Amino acid sequence: MLLYALKRLVYVLPVAFGVSIVCFLLVHLAPGDPLTAIMPIDATAEQQAQMRAAYGFDKPLPVQYGIWLFKVLQGDLGASIASGRPVASEVGRAVGNSLILASLATLIGFGFGTFFGFVAGYFRGSPLDRLASVVSILGVSVPHYWLGMVMVIVFSALLGWLPSTGAGPGGSTAWRFDWEHLQYIILPAVTMSAIPMGIIARTVRALVADILSQDFVQALRAKGMGEWPVFKHVVRNAAPTALAVMGLQLGYLLGGSILIETVFAWPGTGFLLNTAIFQRDLPLLQGTILVLALFFVALNLIVDVLQSSLDPRIQRG
């Protein structure tokens, strides 16, 4: 078990290294250098060169990468070009908010997704199965940013039940678990849960149908086991894969939350990315993406190890 975890870790390190290279190169994809956007138009060539030297953009790329990586490993993601504040602290604050939203959305999506998936897998071909399939295909096909708008239209504009944007009263960005704050998270979380719900429902349906068709289920039934104990066997067999899918979905939601966070003005990483993009604040963009991608890599690793500890048959070479 521990050995397997270590083996996976060794495998993940080169990937993390690759991720750092991609994130580093992101800044250099753009035409010109990252300072072009913020440089005053009337800066002289000499001033421009000074500025470039101050940020280290005058050195060759591999050297820049080395310096950058050395700092990153110490937790220094550089300074935001627009605000001058350290990127690490900005990202840290935003990640917390995004994590709360994405976790809640994953839980909602997982709850409904497994329910629909089980119903559909158990009663294959029935109207219930068809209904569950429709729900899951709607979940994976809906443009979630549009769903967010529709939620705002229905529950804020028309019914006036819930606030449309923000994370707390009076534009507060500090999260607390009370009703004042909770009512702000309901709409974005429900909107966000549509995607994992569809995917989890599909996965669980296929899993349950597959497990039910296996010989051991027939054997259990043949020896007279009731439906409820058989159901428990099915759950035990479906759980590792379903949990793995749920873990990955949390990662996808955290990384893909930008559109929904923009619709609801949720003060998380998506919102931060949006700001970074429109102020052309490339160090902030780079730092946020690096943190999110590494989080996703770590989550993958944890899911993989957890899955194999739940079900020893699953081990990737």
Added chain:
Amino acid sequence: MAAVDLSAVAIPPAERSEGYWASVLRRLRRDPVAMAALAIILLIVLAAILAPYIAPADPFRGSMARRLRAVGTPGYPLGSDELGRDMLTRLMYGGRLSLFMGVTPVILAFIAGSGVGIFAAYVGGWVNTVVMRVIDVFFAFPSVLLAIALSGALGAGILNSIVSLTVVFVPQIARIAEAVTTQTRNRDFVEAARISGAGPLTIVRVHILGNVLGPIFVYATSLISVSMILSSGLSFLGLGVKPPEPEWGLMLNTLRTAIYNQPLVAALPGVMIFITSISFNLFSDGLRGAMEVRQ
């Protein structure tokens, strides 16, 4: 009865049996959901292509005096937008860019991804390992994040949006292509061809491509729906098409201010994205179903 039996026996055995693709097509035609989805896709594509001839108004000219009219207003069957332009016209025109920007990345990624994946799997060895490890790095980014990161770094624009989405999809298609090709190249008939003296190019062209392109193609069609949502999403964020060009994602964004006055009109561009995406999903599902049964 006896006569019928005799005539059945009399059919010469040399007659060509139905080919694989013909049988896929036959099964697909009997799938009402897939056919309905295909009809909707064709309808939307047709409306987009013929927009200059059949659209009732000018997509760029509007009247501020008649802005944000409700659905069903005379002269504005689907209402008017925040600058008083006819929504029906803009939705038809919007399909041009939205479909182009959604489908192009998948086509490009299908070509590049299949190439990379088949090459890596066929050559095998350390080349395969290196290619697949690089692909693993791209899999470390959730696709929405990667698309936004690339477009954000490259800057807004139609071309940049297409490039970013292509980069997002190439690794996904390459991974499938590699898996399918590795399976195929270890099959006996490939070995037989090699022993009979077939060169690597002939083997890839005749024995590999014919067996792997189908599954890769099905996977690629399933990406169109994601690609439509993502490319419109990039425009929604202001990273794709620039105003005043009509595009569903951008229209959805500019109409966000109107959700309190004309909620129905504001939601319409999203309905188009939704319908298109779900149709592509259903068609892709039907295609997979029709192709899974072999002979």
